Amino acid sequence: MTSPAGVVVVGASAAGLTAAEALRQSGYDGPLTLVGDEPHPPYDRPPVSKQLLAGDWPAERLLLRPEEAYTELDVRLRLGVAASALDVTAHRVRLANGTDVPYDSLVVATGTRARTLPGAGGAAGVHVLRTLDDALALRTALAGRPRLVVVGGGFVGAEAASVARSLDCEVTLITTGDAPLADVVGPDAADMLASLHREHGVRLVTGTRVTGLLTGQGRVTGVITDRRGVRSEVRADAVVLGVGARPNTEWLAGSGLPLGDGVECDSTLYAGHDVWAAGDVASWQDPDSGTRLRIEHRTNATEQGRHVAANILAGPGAGSGFRTVPYVWSDQYGLRLQVYGLARGPGATHLVDGDPRQRKFTAVRVRDGRVVAALGMGMFRQLRALRELVAEHAAWQPRGLTS
Template identity: 55%
Template sequence: MTTPTPTRITVVGASAAGLSVVEGLRREGYAGSITWIGEEAHLPYDRPPLSKQLLSGAWETGRLRLRDPGDFEALGVDLRLGARAVALDARKRTIALADGGSADYDTLVVATGTRARRLPGTDGVASVHVLRTVEDALSLREALAGKPHLVVVGGGFVGAEAAAVARGLGCEVTLVTDTAQPMGDALGDELGSMLRAVHTEHGVRIETGALVGQVLTDGGRACGVRLVDGRTIAADAVLVGIGAQPNVEWLAGSGVPVGNGVECDATLYAGSGVWAAGDVASWLHPRTQEPVRIEHRTNAAEQGLAVARNILAGPERARPFDSVPYVWSDQYDLKIQIHGRTRGADEVRIVEGSLTDRRLIALYTKRGRVCAAVGVNMMRALRGYRVQVAEAAVVEVESAV
């Protein structure tokens, strides 16, 4: 039996993924009721510039908007901003909101994204920052204007990008990461070593293979960090960039499967009329049959559109979601782009350019097949390798001469 097209669809999360779902539904001809709920008071905005253009002051908040206000009116949805979902009754198909309101649905899309992880004991401590929302970025930008000594905890995308921006603003910066190199989890040791050299040349002090055990305070303000090995690093401000956690607590007890996100099948369907898209979605990858959750801007938009199409097709005719993840990072004069998934690769080959020139393309392989391609300042040439990633191309072994 084919599932009928829903008449009431509710999307929780006014994010890039949520926007893609709503626009996708309308573009595909859906004329039914759409309720769209967002915890933040802002219209949907782009998050990648938070640690780049907005933090540096090159952009103001207006440039982050994903659409003009009139575009949202044209979608004909019941848009409820500043409304936080706190509970779900999947049997009654009702969502409870923090303001005492509620929303009903036939079909629900969870696009609640993630929130920044915090170090224990830092809630309410002045001059300790995270970087996930507009308010986070503006607060840190204001702090950087005073040219503090900034300690960045975490060497991933957010930490490395913020360190580069802070140095560009004239701040003293120390970056502390538990990996062997900045962005080592994503780039591996070779490219990570190159990135470390670039940061060092720009004046960033880097502590690798180090864990922060405690943020030190004085008068309710952060004054430094203590590493687990006992060393201390003084600071005027601390940025915690140690990853994010999916916003799924409001689904507790609802019967919707959650773990590292909303657990879905290969089509992004979690069952009982519930779908998920974006950073919060953990779906069964159709090729590897392993659960995957990806926190990339492009993935959010692609998943949102896929969910819209699958909702209208119905669970019985829904198509598995299988795309090539893409993410980029701007640091100083480096444009780093990644197609695919580098984590888990067992070999890295530089196929164009060189580490010395800091202009290169590297292929990441797993069990002899291409799983990712990384480009540094080679934007046009990198596009040609996307097909190899998509097809998991076999890498030929070079024969000895």
């Protein structure tokens, strides 16, 4: 009789580890393998651009579990080796070292990687901020107090600028928006964030696109910008690219799995062929709206890891649809911005309580008359109360909210 191959999780990430732990907690006692391309055991990613980059935490503090936990979990770790191909007919994962790992059920939790700019790969002094090693390399560079250009006004770019200023670096942040996180928080809160960065000495260059890098003797010396057709140059000793992320799905090309902006799953996170996906790499059909979602948030990774484990045990066709209220936070200059829901995209931002100018407020994002997100700073209890409106996609009723 053939021995069971068990469950293989590709991606030693928060989603992957959570799926493995949830399987064991739910009574699964078969073979369990966790594959990761990094040499590190699973670690927490949000501190990468916050406490680790600032030097406030050692790298070891990011580890999600101590070494002995994997022995207790009875999981086989295959770290430092990437998955390179998938054969869904034979139920085998091919690793970059040429070995094959058979599976009965497969969880794809390979996450995303940082986007870069054309020509950025060969120049010293160009950094991205996605992995533990990325943060350690950038932290070493920031210790020399370079002139730093941050490209991108999203969460990573804004947090990198905040940390760099705390380390007394000269910082220029360049964004295509009107302010950092302008597409998430709306104009009033965006103005507050812009003022916050300027107060701490960041030079903001808004409404501007970076089209290339300047280099000399193998090192970056600045960036080339375009603002409404006008070309300019900004000099730098180091550059951080915070221009988004790509799902790690290349290894799945030709496998027969549906791929688009991630691994395309149904509402239960099932992609077919006994393959499931969880975390940043998963693109799933929202069971309520029918729209396809892919969310790069830490809490989403944990929730999906648990959900996939439950649905694996239930079996294809018997699993439940995945529903969530996304949550993300950003620490900048000692303040914490928090967001529930999907704030990006069209819509209007309405203040509920407080005042963004005082850095203490709550607000909601409204689309087609419905609350799709809530955000705030310095008012956690009040913001938490708005979460239910997001979960229900409640009709926007400003008087009821402020009474």
